[in-house]
Amino acid sequence: MKNPQKPLRETNKKVRPAGWQIVAVALFLFYMLLPIVSTYIFSVATRWDRTILPEGYTLEFYIRAFQTSYFIITLRNSLILSAATILVSLIVIVPTVYWVHTRLTGFKPLLDVLMILPFGIPTVVLALALVQVYNVPPLARSPILLIGAVVVYSMPFMYRPVSNAMQAIDALTLTEAGQSLGANVFQVLSKIIIPNILPGILSGSLLVFSTVFAEYTLTSLIVGAKFKTFPLLLVEYTRINGNIAAAFSVVSFTIAWLVSILILWVGTKGQNGATETIQAR
Amino acid sequence: MAYLDLKNVTKSYSGVDVVHDFNLEIDKGSLVSFLGPSGCGKTTTLRMIAGFTKLDEGTILLDGEDITAVSPNCRDIGMVFQAYALFPNMTVRRNIAFGLLMKKMPKKESEKRVAHVLEMVRLQDAAERYPHQLSGGQQQRIALARALAVQPRVLLLDEPLSALDAEVRVVLRGEIRRIQSELAITTVYVTHDQEEALSISDKVVVMNRGVIEQIGTPEEIYRTPQTHFVATFIGTANQFFGKVSGGDAVICDHFTLLADDVKDFTDGQRVVVLVRPETIHVEPDQPKHDGWNIIPGEVETITFHGAVTRLGVNLHGQRVAADITVANTKPISLNQKIWLLFPPAACQVMAVDERS
Numbered sequence: 001m002k003n004p005q006k007p008l009r010e011t012n013k014k015v016r017p018a019g020w021q022i023v024a025v026a027l028f029l030f031y032m033l034l035p036i037v038s039t040y041i042f043s044v045a046t047r048w049d050r051t052i053l054p055e056g057y058t059l060e061f062y063i064r065a066f067q068t069s070y071f072i073i074t075l076r077n078s079l080i081l082s083a084a085t086i087l088v089s090l091i092v093i094v095p096t097v098y099w100v101h102t103r104l105t106g107f108k109p110l111l112d113v114l115m116i117l118p119f120g121i122p123t124v125v126l127a128l129a130l131v132q133v134y135n136v137p138p139l140a141r142s143p144i145l146l147i148g149a150v151v152v153y154s155m156p157f158m159y160r161p162v163s164n165a166m167q168a169i170d171a172l173t174l175t176e177a178g179q180s181l182g183a184n185v186f187q188v189l190s191k192i193i194i195p196n197i198l199p200g201i202l203s204g205s206l207l208v209f210s211t212v213f214a215e216y217t218l219t220s221l222i223v224g225a226k227f228k229t230f231p232l233l234l235v236e237y238t239r240i241n242g243n244i245a246a247a248f249s250v251v252s253f254t255i256a257w258l259v260s261i262l263i264l265w266v267g268t269k270g271q272n273g274a275t276e277t278i279q280a281r
Numbered sequence: 282m283a284y285l286d287l288k289n290v291t292k293s294y295s296g297v298d299v300v301h302d303f304n305l306e307i308d309k310g311s312l313v314s315f316l317g318p319s320g321c322g323k324t325t326t327l328r329m330i331a332g333f334t335k336l337d338e339g340t341i342l343l344d345g346e347d348i349t350a351v352s353p354n355c356r357d358i359g360m361v362f363q364a365y366a367l368f369p370n371m372t373v374r375r376n377i378a379f380g381l382l383m384k385k386m387p388k389k390e391s392e393k394r395v396a397h398v399l400e401m402v403r404l405q406d407a408a409e410r411y412p413h414q415l416s417g418g419q420q421q422r423i424a425l426a427r428a429l430a431v432q433p434r435v436l437l438l439d440e441p442l443s444a445l446d447a448e449v450r451v452v453l454r455g456e457i458r459r460i461q462s463e464l465a466i467t468t469v470y471v472t473h474d475q476e477e478a479l480s481i482s483d484k485v486v487v488m489n490r491g492v493i494e495q496i497g498t499p500e501e502i503y504r505t506p507q508t509h510f511v512a513t514f515i516g517t518a519n520q521f522f523g524k525v526s527g528g529d530a531v532i533c534d535h536f537t538l539l540a541d542d543v544k545d546f547t548d549g550q551r552v553v554v555l556v557r558p559e560t561i562h563v564e565p566d567q568p569k570h571d572g573w574n575i576i577p578g579e580v581e582t583i584t585f586h587g588a589v590t591r592l593g594v595n596l597h598g599q600r601v602a603a604d605i606t607v608a609n610t611k612p613i614s615l616n617q618k619i620w621l622l623f624p625p626a627a628c629q630v631m632a633v634d635e636r637s
Contacts, residue, residue, distance in 0.1 A: 174366055
């Protein structure tokens with residue numbers, strides 16, 4: 001071919017930022033980072049109420065935090081809740097988004113509106129309503145009900161990225177191409193559609209993870225002490241010892257980051273083409 | 282017996298027939314193209330053959346077997362799409378091997394097959410590349426290779442060249458024809474580009490508003506169009522409306538045309554006379570040629586097309602196109618009074634298609 005259409009990548013022109021731009025960005029970063037940095041410092045401070053910087057530093061609060069009997073249990077519960085939510089969310093959302101983009105295109109506007117609803121309903125109302133409606137064993141106040149509630153609550157975070165990724169590929173034509181080569185619906189989904197929307201699935205999973213891992217209201221109202229999660233423990237300790245609570249927060253941040261990296265790593269490792277696909281966009 | 286046989290195929294969307302009572306027999310190993318303006322039902326018909334669109338009525342037989350209700354992935358029919366539809370997450374090699382993987386072909390054999398089709402489309406070096414690293418023309422070659430790798434019973438091409446540059450289009454359509462002939466694979470080719478259809482097909486099916494207007498070889502379609510629509514859709518044709526008079530003439534508003542095939546029409550019937558620009562001779566002085574049509578006019582436009590120059594001639598208010606070649610015509614200038622000259626055999630008389 002004479003004119004290979006090389007993918008063009010925009011090269012940003014280097015322009016020196018103006019003074020006020022630097023100030024604006026610095027103020028923004030300060031605003032965003034101050035609470036986090038303070039939490040980190042507070043978790044290792046001996047006493048920090050009479051001076052600008054702490055009077056001394058210690059790892060004592062971390063040791064006490066790790067020694068807390070509930071530490072491992074709540075951490076495990078939070079991870080179970082997050083993982084289960086991601087799994088259920090994927091199973092519900094991915095096929096739905098696929099059908100809506102290929103066969104039932106008329107339902108897409110409806111789904112788009114439905115996916116804003118969780119933002120509109122206050123969490124407390126959602127939790128209390130669910131507790132009322134599903135007040136039958138074995139669902140009543142069970143972790144299963146909690147997972148169901150959290151899936152609904154976090155659904156927009158999964159739906160948006162997955163839907164956007166599906167929009168970016170021509171799902172119908174790719175499906176038909178797969179079918180004409182002998183693939184059935186499951187093969188089309190697993191070998192063609194899912195690998196191509198993997199970036200969307202990954203970012204959706206990350207958003208859902210970070211939302212659910214830090215979820216407090218639903219957990220406390222639906223299951224309470226029966227299935228204690230990490231945020232519950234954290235809130236409990238803010239009333240007992242602020243420094244230990246800070247140490248818990250740091251642990252929480254760290255886990256969230258580690259899991260994010262893990263999900264990204266697993267995702268790109270599992271699909272060689274995914275990085276290429278991401279780069280191509 | 283025909284290899285691919287479409288019988289009374291009908292499809293309608295919200296009460297309107299997109300394809301109406303479509304009957305077509307396609308011989309094994311031939312290349313048939315569906316040609317028509319957008320919305321004529323050609324793509325719908327192709328999608329019904331592929332199984333992506335369900336028929337409302339009719340049957341489709343492939344090699345004697347009724348495939349009307351067979352799902353698309355079990356039809357063993359390959360398809361090439363206008364948008365290439367290569368799988369972005371796979372290399373060229375894996376794209377081509379996909380259909381073989383679905384067939385559970387042993388790896389060794391599959392590798393051989395991939396290498397063979399890559400050679401066929403002359404892209405052996407592209408095996409490890411991703412689709413986005415290839416040009417449009419290269420992507421469509423890979424899509425063709427991918428469809429051919431599984432050795433389907435029928436190959437369908439849905440406007441495969443529409444998204445490509447003019448230059449690439451011409452090269453690639455020649456390649457498609459070459460490969461199709463080599464493999465003798467039964468092929469249906471959908472296009473709205475008449476030049477494409479005429480240049481590569483064994484048979485052309487001209488469609489309009491969901492019905493077949495004419496089926497024939499490219500030459501038949503061009504030289505002996507059977508309907509007003511075909512005559513105007515294929516190539517350029519000057520149209521003169523008039524009424525039949527006697528056995529050999531059509532009376533138009535300002536002149537009378539002599540034509541050969543008027544006998545099928547009744548006296549006074551409203552008809553259209555079609556004359557191709559290349560059959561018209563242009564003379565600067567009044568010629569003498571008994572039994573030919575000789576009409577005076579004035580040159581309004583001159584458009585140079587390379588091999589020929591097209592004149593737009595004003596004939597009593599009607600613009601008529603006439604082609605001249607530099608070799609056999611004296612120089613013509615704008616606003617010059619000239620004479621148009623063409624034999625009765627060049628006049629094709631047809632019933633007026635009010636829809637055209």
